[in-house]
Amino acid sequence: MRLSAFILDNLEPILQEWEDFARSIQPPHRSMDVAELRDHAKEMLEEIAAELDAGQAQPATGERASEIHAVTRLQSGFNIDQLVSEYRALRASVLRLWAQREKTASWFEVEDMSRFNDVLDRALAESVACYSATVRRSEDIFLGVVGHDLRTPLQYLSMGAEFLMRSEKSDPQLIQLGSRMFDSAARMGQILDNLLDFTRSRTGGGIQINPRPADLAGISEQVADEFRFSHPDRTIATEVIGDVAGRWDVPRIGQVYQNLIGNALQHGAKDSGVTVRTSGGADGVEIAVHNHGKAIPESAFAGLFDPLHRYANASTEEADRTHLGLGLYIVREIVHAHGGSVAVRSTAGDGTTFLVRLPNKPAA
Template structure:
């Protein structure tokens, strides 16, 4: 005999399945509590299903935001629903591969939207260009709701009129679903077979879309795995009594962070290789293959190899940090100084970071003239990389990072400026210390984990070169890090002595 709660739960699931054709992952998060399930289903009907905004637009927005935010659940069900509205695979792939809007793009759209003198009757559907402007603006509002420019919000309110409240309702619903799936790790351990069957019916088996979503799913799964706590070190009483609790805690934190930071790219690389192997095996077994299928396969392989290569670069950077800190501690950081073009090195590092951060804008003057200094190219590359990585991490994704090179009287100076939250005077006095990380600093882009070694290493390297490092910052006004190296024709004998050469 069914209990009343189970009967109500089954009834809710029947209604959900009747509307969608399957059970979307978010409802699995609340299935153990009938009241929560009924409440979420009621919210879905009120703020999503019965929301008068166009169904196609709502589903496009939901898919794009979830893909951009790397929300850890099976996104195929959004594609199935979009397919019902006549959206084909190519259109979905185009949507997913569209870069997130920059502030500059949004500002341009707002300027054009201001030319519309009268509010609209609802969401624009007949004018594709106008619809794209609206879509770009609402993505910006959703991703930067607390920091988005007020004129963007006001313009959307003006043009949508009473429909703006339905846009806010959509935002709240998407936020609700994302929070449920992010806080329920069970949801992204495996894929729903029923959704898989309907996806195959709609788009076919092993398509490019399938590969893209599969990659996103596995990456999200790996990144949200709960890592085991680091094993405690064996006690060494004779040493421990001379180590302060603060230093001991910093070392334990460092070991835990190291394990996490090294495991993440390795896991991603492993998953990518496994997908490549399966793809290759599947293609080898085919007796006939069309040109279109071949090109799709090559595109998928190129995408996966690029992803693996980026993770290898990240892993190399992490390992370099560990190697550098070991050399510094052992007083073996001896740069091999040679005359080199700092401008060329700067542009090489910028190009690497652009490949790793395809959605970011790194501004550097293209017409810079060669600037020759005495340097260890690998060491100085590490410094520029550290500066750029920090700038990208602690600044909004829609804000560019500026890097410049200045030929001064006797030195060449490189500056990296971001538009992040800035650093307080108190923290500026400690940021060059080993293991120090600014407390309560919000990571606005990329990984929130760090060793707290990058600036310490950078200072050590530049000082070994006879140069200087510095920072200029104010809370709320961004940060500029800089370093200097003497020009190659300035005091070459002093450089030889610094390098430990006769």
């Protein structure tokens, strides 16, 4: 008997072992019934048997049972380790029952077991991928809702801070307090903007741009002035070379300047300034933001523009001390949306320079 036929003939004992194992690992707050415990196991076994019969992977015609199972297990409160353990237990059950049958020493037995392991591994990979994608999508939606809902209270805080700053009845201490509150609210607004852009790009919406005629000289100087006001103890020098006019999304390019200058101020040496050079040429423009200070290790370049990569490689203590780090990610996404590129150079002697290259006219 081929293994595919054996699986179909022994569905009930295999499913009973699946059910028993699922009951042993179910979340402590759940008391699942038989249908929930066996969730899509029968359909998965039937798909596995069909692939074993066909001798090759079956083309996907819709959601696979393994993918549906992953989503329902997530909704039931199973973590990904428990999901994987179900497949491990299923493999053990099938192979043990197969070994206990009356032996025939047929030539196909080893081949069937090898094929079974391949097919089950593919089902496991599909299940894990679907589980992870669903978790990521849920997290992104959650972050987007949180970011959106925080805008209204933040707006009221900003209005209150501005009232303290401008009120004729406020004494100098209240004016100073209002100024600090206003600056903090502005920084929080920037963080929320980056958070919403981050979640939008990860959920498939991407960074949307609306190009129109603009001159980068004015944008760079305006953003630099804002930082000069909030960082009076730091020098921020701007330089414009050549023709820097073109078609860009002005608010988005403002975000590029804002995030790069803010990053340079945060990570650069406190006793040195920041230089912002914008130069134009026949092929487009180049934005260079430079600061002195500790060099970025070359090993960190790969994940520099990806906050998730950076957190994945950081210790718990490092993660607790760092910011969200979405600024450089947003820079990269905006620049790519304009058809440009972004790179970094960093040495102990010359400092750190972020280079952004933009075409004069971004592709549609």
